[in-house]
Amino acid sequence: MSTTRSVLAEPLTLPCGVTVKNRFFKAPMHEALGTPDLAPSQNIVDLYGRWAAGGAGILVTGNVAVDSRHLGEPGNIVVEDETHLEMLRHWAQAGTAHGTQLWMQINHPGRQSPRSVNRRPVAPSEVPDDGGYGQFFEPPRELSREEIGDIVRRFVTTARVAKKAGFTGVQIHAAHGYLVSQFLSPVDNHRTDEYGGSLEGRMRFLVEVYQGMRETLGPDFPISVKLNSSDGEPGGMTQEDSLRVAARLSELGVDVLEVSGGTYRKPVFEETDSSAEDHRRGVYFADYARRLKELVSMPVALTGGFRSAADMEEAVAEGLTDLVGIGRPLALIPDLPQRILHGAGRRRIDLPHVSTGVKALDEALGGVLVIGWYEMQMRRLARGGYASAHGNGLAALAFTVRRHGLGALMPRRAARRG
Ligand SMILES: Cc1cc2nc3c(=O)[nH]c(=O)nc-3n(C[C@H](O)[C@H](O)[C@H](O)COP(=O)(O)O)c2cc1C
Incomplete structure (x- = not known):
């Protein structure tokens, strides 16, 4: 058993005033555990009970869709109104046990809605996915301005219902090539109205979603954004643009920026530790995080590639990140945070x-x-x-x-x- 207290055990107070009990941040992973009527299942309640007992300070859910016509994948959960409030309450109760923060990740997939569930996807512009996974998606049609307004309201409604059900925070999915990320990307967003053109225009949709949520949820409720450090593809959102978006989000009062990268044209899951940006420790997007931390004051959760307690501790201790975003390892070892905090989980995890x-x-x-x-x-x-x-x-x-x-x-x- 280790006797020195790990830096990962330190609490963190967010800009909204909420204190998180430690630095472990379970990254969102869609669980594919929605019922046929798109509600949370008992399985998902049990899964989050298990993760909450596993010791992470924050659990972010897999993406929850704002529109039942536009699923991110089969098995998605959709929150359009209060229809599933009872099951959402059970989910929230299980996931907030042991003083855990449970944040709902809220998403619209835009073009990246597989044709197994959607024959008419929508996007900022009619740009099809011509990458390696393009076969999974029908070409999209362009959204009208009225439809954009409707989607902004849907994000806000989903967030309001999440709060009512007992979730203690929300996250806007602005990464991985889904709708918000499509708006941010010059290669996907060719709009000539106020939602396109300059970076200011391309980030307008995200800013409206955030501001709508903040107004509805109040100043003391955690709102996070998951953002790509870059899209990692020619013509996509660059690292420079991403840093400018991050600076704006920090000014607006976002509580945690989760940093990721890639789209379905170039998914993060294909990253191996040897091809990661930061070869020293295999943590993806570490170079970006270093630049980001010099620029913004909001807490950062760096996600991707954390495989050992030593790397996690070093990243927090040197100020590379405030929270350690962990995805796949927590699907293998749900109580990894507990194990690390008790000195038993120090071995490197090989996926x-x-x-x-x-x-x-x-x-x-x-x-x-x-x-x-x-x-x-x-x-x-x-x-x-x-x-x-x-x-x-x-x-x-x-x-x-x-x-x-x-x-x-x-x-x-x-x-x-x-
Ligand atoms: C099965 C699976 C589902 C995922 N679903 C989501 C999701 O719904 N939303 C999201 O932002 N990221 C999603 N991700 C990406 C993870 O949050 C994370 O960014 C990625 O796995 C890299 O972190 P890791 O190296 O710790 O696994 C998913 C990853 C996996 C493996």
């Missing part, structure tokens, strides 16, 4: 290599397979079991096909013919 054993299949499905595999592990945790130590890609493939249907995995033109 299993998820593979079907067929190289061409692995290459074609890449991140989709990895996501499916982690969804399976969260389902096992929800049912009281343990994550598998083996990255069985064939099982993940079968799971993904069951959820999306075989057609969704075929190239778009072939699927249209079929």
Whole structure:
């Protein structure tokens, strides 16, 4: 047992005045545990009970959709009104046990709404996803200004219902190529009205969503934003633009900026520790975080690549980040924070290599397979079991096909013919 107190055990007070009990920040991972009528299931309640007992200061939920016509993935939970308030209350109660902060991540997928659940996606402009996962998405149609106003109101409504149900914070998903991120990106946003053009125009949608939420939720309720450090693709949002957005969000009073990167054209899940930006420790986006911390005063949660207690402690101690964002390791070891705080979890975590054993299949499905595999592990945790130590890609493939249907995995033109 370690006797010195870890820097990760230090509480953190946010700009809104709320104090978080420690520096562990469970990053959002969509659980695919919504019911067929898009409500939270008992499984998700149990999963968050388990994570809350696991010791993290903040649990951010997987993305919750603001519109039932536009899901981010099958199994999404949607909050459009108070229909599912009772189950949301159960979820909030489980996830806030042990003094844990439970924040709902709120999202509209825009163009990145898979065609297994959406044949008519929308986007700031009619720019299709021509990247490696483009086959999963139909080309989008452009949103009207009235529709943009409606989506802003939907984000605010979802946040209001989350607060009413007992969630202790919310997060706006502005990363990974979903709708907010599409607005921010010059390659996806070709609008000529006030929501496009200059960076000021491209960030208007995000600013309106944030301001609408702040007005409704009040000054003492945590509101976080998850932002890409850059889109990591030609013509996408650059690091310089991202820093300018971050500075604006800090001025506006955002409580925690979670830093990530990539889009479905270039997903973060494909990052391996050896290809990460910061080779020293394998933590992704560390170079950006260093620049960001010089620029902004709001607390930062750096997510991606944290695999050992030593790296987490060093990152907080040297001021690279205030909170340690952890995704996949917490789907494998739900009580990792407890273990680290009690001196028992100091070994480096090696994520299993998820593979079907067929190289061409692995290459074609890449991140989709990895996501499916982690969804399976969260389902096992929800049912009281343990994550598998083996990255069985064939099982993940079968799971993904069951959820999306075989057609969704075929190239778009072939699927249209079929
Ligand atoms: C199965 C799965 C689902 C995810 N879903 C979301 C999501 O809903 N919202 C989000 O912002 N990030 C999502 N992510 C990304 C994670 O939050 C995180 O940024 C990424 O996994 C890198 O962190 P890690 O190296 O600690 O896993 C997901 C990741 C995985 C593996």
